[in-house]
Amino acid sequence: xxxxxSHAIDRLEALCREKQxxxxxxxxxxxxxxxxELVQRYVRxxxxxxxxxxxxxxxxxxxxxxxxxxxxxAVKLQSAFYEEYGPAGIAAxxxxxxxxxxxxxxxxxxxxxxxxxxxxxxxxxxxxxxxELWGKERSAPAADALTVHPYLGEEGLLPFVETCRCRGRAVxxxxxxxxxxxxxxxxxxxxxxxxxxxxxxxxxxxxxxxYQVVAEWVAELGRxxxxxxxxxxxxxxxxxxxxxxxxxxxxxxxxxxFLVPGYGAQGAGPAEVKAAFAPGGTGAVVNSxxxxxxxxxxxxxxxxxxxxxxxxxxxxxxxQMRDELNAALKG
Amino acid sequence: xxxxxSHAIDRLEALCREKQxxxxxxxxxxxxxxxxELVQRYVRxxxxxxxxxxxxxxxxxxxxxxxxxxxxxAVKLQSAFYEEYGPAGIAAxxxxxxxxxxxxxxxxxxxxxxxxxxxxxxxxxxxxxxxELWGKERSAPAADALTVHPYLGEEGLLPFVETCRCRGRAVxxxxxxxxxxxxxxxxxxxxxxxxxxxxxxxxxxxxxxxYQVVAEWVAELGRxxxxxxxxxxxxxxxxxxxxxxxxxxxxxxxxxxFLVPGYGAQGAGPAEVKAAFAPGGTGAVVNSxxxxxxxxxxxxxxxxxxxxxxxxxxxxxxxQMRDELNAALKG
Numbered sequence: 001x002x003x004x005x006s007h008a009i010d011r012l013e014a015l016c017r018e019k020q021x022x023x024x025x026x027x028x029x030x031x032x033x034x035x036x037e038l039v040q041r042y043v044r045x046x047x048x049x050x051x052x053x054x055x056x057x058x059x060x061x062x063x064x065x066x067x068x069x070x071x072x073x074a075v076k077l078q079s080a081f082y083e084e085y086g087p088a089g090i091a092a093x094x095x096x097x098x099x100x101x102x103x104x105x106x107x108x109x110x111x112x113x114x115x116x117x118x119x120x121x122x123x124x125x126x127x128x129x130x131x132e133l134w135g136k137e138r139s140a141p142a143a144d145a146l147t148v149h150p151y152l153g154e155e156g157l158l159p160f161v162e163t164c165r166c167r168g169r170a171v172x173x174x175x176x177x178x179x180x181x182x183x184x185x186x187x188x189x190x191x192x193x194x195x196x197x198x199x200x201x202x203x204x205x206x207x208x209x210x211y212q213v214v215a216e217w218v219a220e221l222g223r224x225x226x227x228x229x230x231x232x233x234x235x236x237x238x239x240x241x242x243x244x245x246x247x248x249x250x251x252x253x254x255x256x257x258f259l260v261p262g263y264g265a266q267g268a269g270p271a272e273v274k275a276a277f278a279p280g281g282t283g284a285v286v287n288s289x290x291x292x293x294x295x296x297x298x299x300x301x302x303x304x305x306x307x308x309x310x311x312x313x314x315x316x317x318x319x320q321m322r323d324e325l326n327a328a329l330k331g
Numbered sequence: 332x333x334x335x336x337s338h339a340i341d342r343l344e345a346l347c348r349e350k351q352x353x354x355x356x357x358x359x360x361x362x363x364x365x366x367x368e369l370v371q372r373y374v375r376x377x378x379x380x381x382x383x384x385x386x387x388x389x390x391x392x393x394x395x396x397x398x399x400x401x402x403x404x405a406v407k408l409q410s411a412f413y414e415e416y417g418p419a420g421i422a423a424x425x426x427x428x429x430x431x432x433x434x435x436x437x438x439x440x441x442x443x444x445x446x447x448x449x450x451x452x453x454x455x456x457x458x459x460x461x462x463e464l465w466g467k468e469r470s471a472p473a474a475d476a477l478t479v480h481p482y483l484g485e486e487g488l489l490p491f492v493e494t495c496r497c498r499g500r501a502v503x504x505x506x507x508x509x510x511x512x513x514x515x516x517x518x519x520x521x522x523x524x525x526x527x528x529x530x531x532x533x534x535x536x537x538x539x540x541x542y543q544v545v546a547e548w549v550a551e552l553g554r555x556x557x558x559x560x561x562x563x564x565x566x567x568x569x570x571x572x573x574x575x576x577x578x579x580x581x582x583x584x585x586x587x588x589f590l591v592p593g594y595g596a597q598g599a600g601p602a603e604v605k606a607a608f609a610p611g612g613t614g615a616v617v618n619s620x621x622x623x624x625x626x627x628x629x630x631x632x633x634x635x636x637x638x639x640x641x642x643x644x645x646x647x648x649x650x651q652m653r654d655e656l657n658a659a660l661k662g
Binding site: 028030031032050053078080081083084085086087088090091094112113114115116117118119120122123125126131132149150151152153154155156174177179180181182183184185186188189190191207210213214217 | 411417422446447451453454456457462480485513516519541
């Protein structure tokens with residue numbers, strides 16, 4: 001209950017301060033990259049079934065969470081990989097959310113949902129609240145935050161924002177993503193709408209990029225949802241791979257918390273992601289997925305991988321990322 | 332196996348021709364609108380649990396599908412309402428997909444997914460293909476089509492398109508949606524990119540609307556995926572509530588199949604949706620959700636609802652919608 005009352009981003013900023021870290025661990029359990037022995041153990045027991053895959057995800061997730069907990073503030077669970085295995089996969093996702101919260105991590109469900117009206121309400125109940133009429137017996141743990149698509153307009157975001165306000169949750173709106181083809185739509189030149197800015201936006205009527213219009217809208221949705229740490233409960237996904245755009249967005253959105261993907265495997269380093277932070281090194285967490293959770297498969301951490309023990313490599317990769325980020329933010 | 336080889340939109344066009352209908356039934360099982368007695372029967376058995384909700388969805392879905400099968404070509408399942416009830420909800424969704432296919436309906440999963448690279452691949456395996464490494468023992472039925480978001484660019488759509496080509500499936504890209512706030516982003520004035528059209532687009536360099544740029548891209552993605560009926564496997568969601576825009580999109584996309592939401596409860600009638608069809612009344616299906624599946628709660632079908640028997644009202648609403656559409660398309 002006390003979680004409901006508190007502000008989601010305040011909780012995250014407090015965790016970052018306490019643990020002195022800006023690391024978000026991306027838990028994307030690609031079956032083909034999991035330790036072979038771990039997967040085979042469940043296959044021997046249950047055959048090549050969805051239940052075996054889900055059981056492997058469960059164990060892998062638990063062990064990754066234990067390894068990274070000292071070095072990370074948040075964990076971002078990639079819903080797609082769990083959904084692939086049906087009801088068993090979803091049960092594994094729910095258990096992993098529960099374990100992550102128990103480990104003191106702030107939980108982002110990266111499900112990139114986007115729908116309107118009563119459907120958006122159902123999604124926000126599913127992942128940030130509790131199911132309709134079944135409130136008292138809810139058996140699934142809610143995430144602290146959900147990623148969402150902006151394309152559907154007002155009716156696509158307002159139901160999520162309402163849940164955030166009432167229940168102390170957050171959303172991250174996709175603004176500028178880290179994939180090379182992102183600029184196809186996100187960087188389209190658009191005429192900045194006058195209406196959206198209420199006449200106060202100095203850019204109104206001039207040409208902008210689509211992602212800047214979405215950013216302006218994120219700021220608007222965040223009004224009324226600012227916590228004590230100075231950030232609102234409507235965050236933005238801002239790629240670390242486009243530092244100039246990140247810097248521009250940081251200036252445009254001083255009160256918005258950024259979820260920054262693209263670190264490590266996708267190409268951004270500490271110098272690139274620094275632009276996404278607010279003064280004092282606050283207002284953002286940086287996500288790395290493969291670079292951390294599959295560190296045991298790659299140099300320089302591979303040598304720490306012995307037998308079935310992948311945890312030392314994963315922990316060391318998370319520790320190094322924490323230190324790299326902290327050094328860059330201090331410098 | 333023969334489904335894999337055939338073209339998804341060819342299958343749908345064949346069904347529409349055989350059954351002489353352009354109706355798509357939207358199965359959005361909002362728990363609060365289900366027949367009270369039906370829900371209570373499961374609550375008495377299992378309490379106010381997610382399993383009880385899922386069991387109610389299962390029975391409701393089965394009975395709706397039986398009632399509408401003679402009058403509809405397709406069914407669109409709204410994933411959010413099932414997801415709300417966790418693993419049990421997903422199991423109910425899978426069973427309902429199975430029943431819909433057995434009833435001879437073409438199945439659209441309205442999950443509005445949108446992610447990149449290996450995550451998009453996982454989503455397309457989850458809903459249009461089969462899970463990785465578990466192919467031979469797949470226990471979930473794939474849908475014929477999935478709805479997807481365009482905001483992430485190339486890497487967000489290509490993995491889905493590849494699955495469509497290889498496995499005889501389709502996607503519907505969100506182009507112009509039926510909610511009042513849709514124009515916030517979708518109707519933004521943008522400068523039409525020169526590159527996207529390969530120099531052949533007469534609009535290049537001129538001002539357009541964002542949804543028109545997305546539409547152009549849908550046409551581009553569809554190249555190489557055209558079936559015998561003349562339509563590609565990359566479809567578009569085009570609202571029936573914006574007839575002028577639908578007419579414009581139809582002219583711009585002669586080979587694109589349209590999924591047309593917004594009929595009935597959302598305000599579009601037969602005259603409005605006609606603009607979305609290709610010559611000969613082909614190239615589109617029209618979706619109605621509440622107006623059909625909850626017809627027993629509303630005039631003029633309420634009087635057909637007796638005891639627990641909601642099927643006559645649902646069947647009659649579907650029959651009337653079929654006839655209205657056919658009359659408009661002939662006229």
